[in-house]
Amino acid sequence: xxxxVCNTGSTLLSGLKARYVWDSTSAYITRTSxxxxxxxxxxxxxxxxxxxxxTVTRDAAAYTQAARYHIxxxxxxxxVLASTPTPREIYVERLVSQNRNAIDDILVNNVSVTGSGSxxxxxxxxxxxxxxxxxxxxxxxQFEQFLNFRSDLFIVKSVKSTYTAVAGTDLLAGSKIxxxxxxxxxxxxxxxxxxxxECLGGGKYGGSTTVTYVVEIKTGAAxxxxxxxxxxxxxxxxxxxxYHYNSDQSAAITLILRTTRRLLK
Numbered sequence: 378x379x380x381x382v383c384n385t386g387s388t389l390l391s392g393l394k395a396r397y398v399w400d401s402t403s404a405y406i407t408r409t410s411x412x413x414x415x416x417x418x419x420x421x422x423x424x425x426x427x428x429x430x431x432t433v434t435r436d437a438a439a440y441t442q443a444a445r446y447h448i449x450x451x452x453x454x455x456x457v458l459a460s461t462p463t464p465r466e467i468y469v470e471r472l473v474s475q476n477r478n479a480i481d482d483i484l485v486n487n488v489s490v491t492g493s494g495s496x497x498x499x500x501x502x503x504x505x506x507x508x509x510x511x512x513x514x515x516x517x518x519q520f521e522q523f524l525n526f527r528s529d530l531f532i533v534k535s536v537k538s539t540y541t542a543v544a545g546t547d548l549l550a551g552s553k554i555x556x557x558x559x560x561x562x563x564x565x566x567x568x569x570x571x572x573x574x575e576c577l578g579g580g581k582y583g584g585s586t587t588v589t590y591v592v593e594i595k596t597g598a599a600x601x602x603x604x605x606x607x608x609x610x611x612x613x614x615x616x617x618x619x620y621h622y623n624s625d626q627s628a629a630i631t632l633i634l635r636t637t638r639r640l641l642k
Contacts, residue, residue, distance in 0.1 A: 504593075
């Protein structure tokens with residue numbers, strides 16, 4: 378679950394954390410990242426994206442299960458400075474595999490690694506990782522494209538996305554992994570048509586797509602993942618009345634985490 382934290386004031390903000398809070402629970406939905414995630418010092422006018430990880434148990438009984446949550450931004454004395462809107466929830470939906478969504482390439486510092494399958498990276502260093510993919514030409518009402526960077530190993534410094542099908546309905550689509558083409562209703566208490574998990578309007582994103590991450594390897598990451606870490610890619614959409622993912626979603630690269638500095642070649 379992602380949240381964008383921005384400093385709208387005029388002075389530096391430091392010592393902040395993003396705290397994940399359950400407002401309701403399900404036995405099939407669990408948080409797997411730390412409850413508190415550190416937020417880097419925020420200069421006035423800057424933002425940072427924070428990603429908490431959640432795992433859904435693979436069980437047919439998990440379908441239609443939900444768990445409500447919010448994320449607080451807290452300071453050094455645990456005072457809440459801001460919170461995400463409520464109510465919001467994780468809802469377990471049925472997904473359909475589609476080969477119309479597919480991965481074309483994954484690059485690290487502009488070097489393709491889909492053929493070799495692995496690349497070495499060093500703690501404390503920053504890398505650009507790009508996912509290149511495609512969807513149906515016209516795109517979809519809802520679309521996400523992302524790589525699963527674990528929050529205990531990586532710091533996501535920035536994200537940029539591009540699409541050849543652009544609805545213009547989501548002004549922030551170019552700086553997120555998610556594009557809202559149809560003004561999605563995300564309040565689970567909204568029962569007025571169009572209701573929860575429906576579209577208010579039209580518009581689609583997709584086509585030829587890229588998402589470019591700038592990530593820093595955390596100090597200590599190599600000890601947490603001594604044999605490396607698999608990075609999987611997902612192109613996920615809602616269109617019509619169903620939800621779809623790329624049939625090649627199991628395609629992955631492995632990042633070998635090293636404590637010594639070595640140049641990527």
